[in-house]
Amino acid sequence: MKVLFLLCACISILSVVVICIFLFAGGFPAITEIGFFEFLFGTTWRPTAGQYGILTMIVGSIYVTAGAIIVGVPLGILAAVFLAYYCPPALYRILKPAVELLAGIPSIVYGFFALVVIVPAVRGLFGGSGMGILTASLLLGLMILPTIVGVSESALRALPKSYYEGALALGATHEKSIFFTCIPAAKSGIFAGVILGVGRAIGETMAVVMIAGNSPIFPSSVISQVRTLTANVIMEMGYATGLHKEALIATGTVLFVFIMIINISFSLLKNSADRKERRKKKKERKQMKVHAVKKGGDAA
Amino acid sequence: MKVRAQIPNYATINKRTLASRWRSLVKSPLSLILFCLVVLSAVIAAGMILFIIAYILVMGLPSLSLEMFSWKFTTENCSMLPALINTLIMIAATLIIAVPIGIFSAIYLVEYAKKGNRLVSLIRLTTETLSGIPSIIFGLFGNILFVEAFGWRYSLLAGILTLAIMVLPLIIRTTEEALLSVPDLYREGSFGLGAGKLRTVFRIVLPSAAPGILAGIVLAIGRIVGESAALVFTSGSGTRIATSPMDSAGTLSVFMYMLMDEGLSMDAAYAVAAVLLVFVFVINIISGLLTRRMEKKTR
Incomplete structure (x- = not known):
């Protein structure tokens, strides 16, 4: 039986390896045929004319993700502070599940909501089509909110209470203790949450494709349309053939590389945060031992 | 006093x-x-x-109407019943594949693997990686491997296998946490009474961890219901109830994407969105209840 369990456990390794192999093998021919630099740094995407440059989409993905960070991160961290330090228990019992619910809503529903609510609002306020960086940023900021709130809140709750109490005892107000002692202490955990949110934002497909406008051009303002890497794949995969299809797979490969970089930095950060915590606990235990010895000595 | x-x-x-x-x-x-x-x-x-x-x-x-639950989909009635049934088939089949593999993996990680085992850290790393991959990449992968290389075309089976890989890390992680939260006293007690390793795992540890594992499975159901990007190019958007694993079968989310993409009916899209939301609502409540029961049980 142990062997069976081991085999099952190896399936996740196998999946990752197979996914890597197929994505790279699928994307490689297109990249060599189009040319590495022409593909990554080409500025025109016109499959009918045989031009496959995805720089506009890389830029589009980066803009939209940056926008999501600007919208979602401050809101998420402050909301996590509220949940951890301000929220009365009765309200917490409602708010916490609500945030979890936000994480569970399918992205297609988010996209639909943005299409019927945010797009007309942006169109009314700023003109244009209403579809573009701003709309996508607002929606993605909302979508990464539960990730950031969840991770930041647990990072804040993992802090020893003495940090907060110490600051309070030195005369800092409730707010100052939180913002100048607790948040800096929890920063690696909070940062890990932000990176996780970035990963979600850059990989988001269905919601973005509906509201970003999808023109493969360099955006000139915050309301101009963009096409992200994910949108490029989902829009054209249905009818693409030959080199076009390979170019789309290569787009996926580029996205995959981005995600891998983000994932690796996330796990590095998380590991360093874990190590810090372990060191801290060890230190505390040692101190407690010293105390105990001292007490024992006094008693004797 | x-x-x-x-x-x-x-x-x-x-x-x-x-x-x-x-x-x-x-x-x-x-x-x-x-x-x-x-x-x-x-x-x-x-x-x-x-x-x-x-x-x-x-x-x-x-916007929900009885018409939307007729047996056959036409462009007039925009019935979501076939998509709903396809979704249920998809959920059941995906879980049949992913749940045993996920639970067994977690059992290996928690009960059998020795501490500091290289393989274990590799498995942890790949599970984490897998859970960070966005669904569009899974969709692409499923399309390349199952649809193209295996020549299955857009089929239920391609969608099921893609989704099974996708929800695997979720099931492994939640089961692992549930197993870890079972106190070692239970295992020691069982060993003390003469039970073997396997009996201990299946008769003592797994039942105690059941609510936690179930909560994970319920979350996995939620992901399957909400998934669209990974399915559009693997199981496709067939609007008929699938009768064989090789049929193209659109789930509710894909159906909604199709409604919006082809601009068939805005009312129907609203209705499907509401149904999906209610589904997510129910799923969150159930998994929340199960998690609380797990916490109470192991305290």
Whole structure:
């Protein structure tokens, strides 16, 4: 039986390896045929004319993700502070599940909501089509909110209470203790949450494709349309053939590389945060031992 | 009793009245600003959540009609029943594949693997990687491997296998946590009574961890229901009830994408959105209840 369990456990390794192999093998021919630099740094995407440059989409993905960070991160961290330090228990019992619910809503529903609510609002306020960086940023900021709130809140709750109490005892107000002692202490955990949110934002497909406008051009303002890497794949995969299809797979490969970089930095950060915590606990235990010895000595 | 009498406000120690909080806030403008920011963002976040839910339910539920539940899909009635049934088939088949593999993996990681095992850290790393991969990449992968290389075309089976890989890390992680939260006393007690390793795992540890594992499975169901990007190019958007694993079968989310992409009917899209939201709602409540039961059980 142990062997069976081991085999099952190896399936996740196998999946990752197979996914890597197929994505790279699928994307490689297109990249060599189009040319590495022409593909990554080409500025025109016109499959009918045989031009496959995805720089506009890389830029589009980066803009939209940056926008999501600007919208979602401050809101998420402050909301996590509220949940951890301000929220009365009765309200917490409602708010916490609500945030979890936000994480569970399918992205297609988010996209639909943005299409019927945010797009007309942006169109009314700023003109244009209403579809573009701003709309996508607002929606993605909302979508990464539960990730950031969840991770930041647990990072804040993992802090020893003495940090907060110490600051309070030195005369800092409730707010100052939180913002100048607790948040800096929890920063690696909070940062890990932000990176996780970035990963979600850059990989988001269905919601973005509906509201970003999808023109493969360099955006000139915050309301101009963009096409992200994910949108490029989902829009054209249905009818693409030959080199076009390979170019789309290569787009996926580029996205995959981005995600891998983000994932690796996330796990590095998380590991360093874990190590810090372990060191801290060890230190505390040692101190407690010293105390105990001292007490024992006094008693004797 | 006596202690209480000596300290008059026993219950209010370490608690501050609103008035004293307010005074300290007024004294320090920075604190006041920070306080306002915190409350404001909490109100915005909560308001947005409430608004999304209320908007979709209010707009969607009235657009539901009996016509939308007819057996056959036509462009007139935009029936979601076939998609709903396909979704249920997809859920069942995906879970049949992913749940045993996930639970067995977690059993290996928690019960059998020795500490500091290289393989274990590799498995952890790949599970984490897998859970960070966005669904569009899974969709692409499924399309390349199952649809193209295996020549299955857009089929239920391709979708099921893609989704099984996708929900695997979720099941492994939740099961692992559930197994870890079972106290070692249970295992020691079982060993002490003469049970073997396998019997201990299956008769003692797994039943105690059941609510936690179930909560993970329920979450996996939620992901399957909500998934669209990974399915559009693997199981396709067939609008008939799948009768064989090789049929193209669109789930509810894919159906909704199709409704919007082809601009078939906005009312129907509202209705499907509301149904999906209700589904997610129910799933969250169930998994929340199960998690609480797990916590109570192992405390």
